Structure formats: C-alpha cells, structure tokens
Amino acid sequence: MFNPKMETLPREEIEKLQLQRLRKTLQFLKNSRSKLKEKYRDISPEDIKSLDDLKFLPFTTKDELRDCYPFGHIAVDISQYARMHMSSGTTGTPVINVMTKNDISQWGEIMARCLSCATLTPEDRLQIMPSFGLFNGGFGFHYGAETLGCFIVPAGPGRSLMQLKLIKDLGVTAIG
Incomplete structure (x- = not known):
C-alpha cells in the first residue's frame, strides 16, 4: 500500500x-x-x-465545456494554474483541463496508489509508453511513478524496436 x-x-x-x-x-x-x-x-x-x-x-456535458473554450470553465484566474492538457478535438472544439500544482500533486498520489496496487515499488523501473504532450496520457504514469519513487523511462509511443531495446538494456521491470 x-x-x-x-x-x-x-x-x-x-x-x-x-x-x-x-x-x-x-x-x-x-x-x-x-x-x-x-x-x-x-x-x-x-x-x-x-x-x-x-x-x-x-451533470456537466462535454458540449458545455466546449462552449466555455478556452478558459470560461475554470474556477480561478489562469495565473493560479501550472499546466494544461486538452482533448484531441476530433469531434469538436477541444476541452482544456487546467491544473494547479496541488492538482498535479494529488494526481501523483492517486497514480502512485494505482501503481502500488499493481505491485510496483521504489525498486521498479517503469517505462512509460503513452504520449507526453497536450494529451495527458503519459503524465499520470510519470507523476505516479515519481511519487512512488520508481526509476522512470519516459519513452513515449511508437518505435517498437527502441522500446524493446530500452526494456532490455535498462532492466525495465514494468511498462505503463
């Protein structure tokens, strides 16, 4: 735990x-x-x-969030936020998700719990394969592994042969 x-x-x-x-x-x-x-x-x-x-x-619908683009839905002034991610926008206006430093810290705690439930420990080496960019995919794994104390390999998606080489050469014990 x-x-x-x-x-x-x-x-x-x-x-x-x-x-x-x-x-x-x-x-x-x-x-x-x-x-x-x-x-x-x-x-x-x-x-x-x-x-x-x-x-x-x-309920708050995705259309309501889209109608607030870019920052009409946020609770406090944009200067209080540290980071943003957003949906792809493939079905309409993208939805922006902004986070404070505290939000990011909580996200790290939540993901550390998830990784711990998956039996990861600070001794693990986690290779993160989702993207790091506007989509938040890889960041949750990153913050969770960082909070848990794992060694992080932020590989991102694709490049299958490189992924396999990193797993072998770096002694990766888990992938996310």
Missing part, C-alpha cells in the same frame, strides 16, 4: 470524507469565476445531506 492511512479507512469514514469534500467543492464552485457555476445557483452545500444526494446535482 502506498498510503495505508487513507487506503484502509472504514467505509463510513470514506463516505464522511467524500461528503465533506463534495460540500467544499460546491462552495468553491459557487464562489468561483466559472461560467458553469450558474447551474448550481439554487443548490446550497448544506442541501447535500448524504452521498445519495449526488443524483440531484446537474
């Missing part, structure tokens, strides 16, 4: 934490600059009594 304290919480504690964070997120959204906050105008965080109340919250 990567984070035994969080990963072994009793179900009741997990749900309590989820409810607390949901309410906090709703309050943050209501006070944000996001164009999407209007959908939640009549919903107060205190109205959410249990996780079952999630069914009363409106």
Whole structure:
C-alpha cells in the first residue's frame, strides 16, 4: 500500500470524507469565476445531506465545456494554474483541463496508489509508453511513478524496436 492511512479507512469514514469534500467543492464552485457555476445557483452545500444526494446535482456535458473554450470553465484566474492538457478535438472544439500544482500533486498520489496496487515499488523501473504532450496520457504514469519513487523511462509511443531495446538494456521491470 502506498498510503495505508487513507487506503484502509472504514467505509463510513470514506463516505464522511467524500461528503465533506463534495460540500467544499460546491462552495468553491459557487464562489468561483466559472461560467458553469450558474447551474448550481439554487443548490446550497448544506442541501447535500448524504452521498445519495449526488443524483440531484446537474451533470456537466462535454458540449458545455466546449462552449466555455478556452478558459470560461475554470474556477480561478489562469495565473493560479501550472499546466494544461486538452482533448484531441476530433469531434469538436477541444476541452482544456487546467491544473494547479496541488492538482498535479494529488494526481501523483492517486497514480502512485494505482501503481502500488499493481505491485510496483521504489525498486521498479517503469517505462512509460503513452504520449507526453497536450494529451495527458503519459503524465499520470510519470507523476505516479515519481511519487512512488520508481526509476522512470519516459519513452513515449511508437518505435517498437527502441522500446524493446530500452526494456532490455535498462532492466525495465514494468511498462505503463
């Protein structure tokens, strides 16, 4: 386990934490600059009594996110963000996903847990094969492996013979 304290919480504690964070997120959204906050105008965080109340919250569609291109959906000023990724845009306007340094840190923690569940340890050498670019594919593996303490080989996609050579020559123990 990567984070035994969080990963072994009793179900009741997990749900309590989820409810607390949901309410906090709703309050943050209501006070944000996001164009999407209007959908939640009549919903107060205190109205959410249990996780079952999630069914009363409106969905956000991809079309709504596209209508906010490039930054109408973000919660705070762009200067507060450290990185962005986006969808390919093959079916319409791309959707941009911006992240703060804290978001990136959380992403690393989540992916470290996933890699740990897949039995990776700091002794592993992880070769990352998804792309590193506007698409976020390879970055999740990278942040997770970095947080876990693995040796990272950021190979990216393609070049099959080079991939195999790296695996053999560098003693790669896992691929992602």
